[in-house]
Amino acid sequence: MKLTPELSILKSLLFTYSIENYDDPERERFIASKNVNNETELAELFEKLTKPEFLSYKLEIQQWHIETLQHYLILMKILVLFFIFSTPISMTR
Numbered sequence: 001m002k003l004t005p006e007l008s009i010l011k012s013l014l015f016t017y018s019i020e021n022y023d024d025p026e027r028e029r030f031i032a033s034k035n036v037n038n039e040t041e042l043a044e045l046f047e048k049l050t051k052p053e054f055l056s057y058k059l060e061i062q063q064w065h066i067e068t069l070q071h072y073l074i075l076m077k078i079l080v081l082f083f084i085f086s087t088p089i090s091m092t093r
Helices: 006-017 025-032 039-055 059-086
Strands: none
Touching: 006 039, 006 059, 025 039, 039 059
């Protein structure tokens, strides 16, 4: 059975970054110490928190998450293109 993309399922992966959802001071310090604008530090967060969570899901649920991400990334590209081409261009010289 193919599951349809649902934006709400992605919350479970983002939930791993919430310091309010765990009573673990070490985890909180780890999250708070990372700069998500730095690719290396973001990758460290992903490796330590998101990857183990994702791998704990059944294969069908993993695939559902992947397809949901793909769906919404494509949708975002379409929306960006729509915005770009729907914005009036004013020629001033």
